[in-house]
Amino acid sequence: xxEWHETEVRVRYAETxxxxxxxxxxxxxxxEIGRSEFCRARGFSYRDMExxxxxxxxxxxxxxxxxxxxxxxxxxxxxxxxGEVRSRSIRFIYEIYRASDETLLADGETLHLVTDENKKVRxxxxxxxxxxxxxxxxxxxxxxxxxxxx
Numbered sequence: 081x082x083e084w085h086e087t088e089v090r091v092r093y094a095e096t097x098x099x100x101x102x103x104x105x106x107x108x109x110x111x112e113i114g115r116s117e118f119c120r121a122r123g124f125s126y127r128d129m130e131x132x133x134x135x136x137x138x139x140x141x142x143x144x145x146x147x148x149x150x151x152x153x154x155x156x157x158x159x160x161x162x163g164e165v166r167s168r169s170i171r172f173i174y175e176i177y178r179a180s181d182e183t184l185l186a187d188g189e190t191l192h193l194v195t196d197e198n199k200k201v202r203x204x205x206x207x208x209x210x211x212x213x214x215x216x217x218x219x220x221x222x223x224x225x226x227x228x229x230x
Contacts, residue, residue, distance in 0.1 A: 083214070085118040087158045088179065091150055102150040107186045108142055111174045114158035115190070118172070122211045130197075133205040137170065137192040144188035148178075155179040162212050167203050168194050170212065 095106045119125060129135040150156060157179050163171035169191060176186045194204045 084159045084161045085114070085121050087114045087117040087160065089113060089156050089158060091152050091154045091156065093152055096152045100152040104146065107144050107146070107176060107188070110156065110158050110176060111144070111188060111190060114160035114174055115172050118160040122214070124208065124211055129205070129208070134196050135202065135205050136195050136197065138195050138199070139190055140169070140193045141191040142188070144186055146186050148183050148185050150178060150185050156185065163189060165204070165209050165212055168201055170194070170204070
């Protein structure tokens with residue numbers, strides 16, 4: 081597995097309910113922040129993929145398991161990594177911790193299909209697999225289309 085990328089976010093008032101507890105949907109937004117920063121750290125952005133390679137990452141699945149609540153003003157660490165890369169999809173995995181006490185607040189994953197501007201599924205353009213996985217490209221991380229991992 082490639083190295084985790086960490087992004088820090090602070091819980092804003094608008095992200096909480098009347099009791100100061102974070103509303104559950106915000107975790108998916110923080111996953112997106114982590115994913116975007118992970119890609120930037122790997123040398124590209126969503127905009128690069130869209131404009132240079134006509135490749136968009138469409139969310140096909142999302143999952144979040146809540147472990148402990150986050151509160152207004154908490155500083156959180158969003159840890160992001162790549163779970164798998166297939167010819168036409170990428171799975172990202174996430175962990176969100178409270179920075180002050182290292183409590184795991186949530187974990188989850190998102191699956192993204194690669195499409196063109198017309199939303200037709202296509203192959204991941206050359207070079208992105210290498211950027212996503214870094215130096216640790218291994219045969220067990222790459223799956224052909226329509227083949228489940230073993």
